[in-house]
Amino acid sequence: MLYPDRTEGGPVTDTESTTSKRPPAALPQTLRPAPAGAPREVRPPRDGGDPVVDCAVYxxxxxxxxTPSEALEVARERGGFxxxxLYxxxxxxxxxxGEHYGLHPLAVEDAVYAHQRPKLERYDDAMFMVLKTASYVEHDQLTATSEVLITGEIMVFxxxxxxxxVRHGTHGELGELRTQLEQQPDLLCNGPSAVLYAIADHVVDDFLDVANAVEEDVEEVETSVFSPSRTDDSGRIYQLKRELMQxxxxxxxxxxxxxxxxDRPNELVPEAMRSYFRDVQDHALRVRDQVTGLDELLTSILQASLARTSLADNEDMRKISAWAGIIALPTAIAGIYGMNFVYMPELDERWGYPAALLVMLLSCLALHRGFKRTGWL
Known part of the structure; x- marks a missing residue:
């Protein structure tokens, strides 16, 4: 995975800002919006390029x-946001x-180094939300080493x-989302919380797509486990459970x-936006139930796979034991007549040798039939 969790911060905290009020600092002159006609979101790593993907005042x-350096001043003059x-x-x-916009240094530190759990924090009159993103990795065939999904993060001030x-990872682009949101001016009129809603809704919808794709992998593994042919799917099941954990x-x-x-009153979230966030919450709960159900189903499939493997091993042992018993009988007869004692019955008879072979054959056939009836062969 791209970003395994390393920090275990609480999901919601209310933190009083300790920074003093001061005028916004000037932005570096290197920060410039993307040229006209260029894509607003980039997939490849920056390699030292400009972190600004897009900048606009609404x-x-x-x-x-x-330009980023004048955006805040224009927004305050025009009454927008x-x-x-950033990428x-x-x-x-x-x-x-952060100095230019008055962001809390702790939130800035989290946004730089990423590796955070999803959470919402309050800093005076600002919010900081962390969202983990997920993307399904297409594969021709699921193996014990297949990468099923990759994760990244989006931090929102x-x-x-x-x-x-602030986006981290090679997926989760927001360019198309921004374009769609710009086509809904009534929603944008609700201010910055409308953007937060759109991003959260985008991330949760991606979760739904990933969960549905993983569900197809689970169904494929389930079909393989319960197929008549003998398969060993424990490695694939374990890999799916491990990826599903992400x-x-x-x-x-x-x-x-x-x-x-x-539920909580928040001056940054108008009353009209709460119903939108409630819709996102419903979708998130649906994904949670789906992921939990898939995890439980994989546990049951893994137990069934192990049980089938154990049953197959027992069947193999019974077959081996049955054939060993069949072979042991003629071996015992041949061993007895191979002791070469002088006084042994039938040693001087012409029919002794064919009779011994016939006894061996009949004994083996009788044992084979008996093992067949009991299901050992």
């Missing part, structure tokens, strides 16, 4: 293209942006006049942050 639902999209910024770059999205880590901790946005 006034009454309409987009105004501005800034949406600044894997360095510590120095995000620190400069929400203030009264700005929203800053999705659980992304989905389950998201329940409390979404519940907070729905």
């Amino acid at each position: 006034v009454r639902g309409e987009r105004l293209d501005v 800034v949406w600044l999209g 894997e910024p360095s510590e120095a770059e995000l620190t400069a942006i 929400v203030g009264r006049d700005h929203v800053i999205s 999705l659980r880590r992304a989905v389950l901790p998201l329940e409390l942050p979404l519940a907070t946005l729905v």
